[in-house]
């Protein structure tokens with residue numbers, strides 16, 4: 183396996199830059215190499231807007247999972263803990279993002295998604311896969327792994 187494959191990637195909450203870390207640095211309170219903001223290495227989903235997502239997709243060395251949701255959407259709330267679990271399980275190997283489609287409708291329009299929740303996976307700067315509707319954890323897990331392979 184190539185050296186770079188062993189590094190983990192985290193988006194800085196301060197400047198939005200993606201930091202690559204050796205797994206051994208996780209225990210030492212890693213900070214952003216550019217702006218020194220402490221990095222959240224939990225893998226928990228990040229609330230971003232459309233422009234922030236675009237920038238992340240272009241710069242991320244690991245796949246990006248996007249959860250398109252809205253506060254009024256029951257199935258979105260139902261699937262949220264599942265997304266959170268899958269996101270944390272793949273911390274550093276996947277960056278998970280939530281887009282509130284009421285506030286930020288552009289990504290949803292670009293994807294042509296007709297309903298929410300909707301999900302998109304980006305890899306290597308491009309759309310890898312997308313789907314609509316809530317799903318149980320094993321199904322989301324399998325779908326996400328298709329991009330991690």
Ligand SMILES: [Zn+2]
Nearest residue numbers: 194197214217
């Ligand atoms: Zn930073």
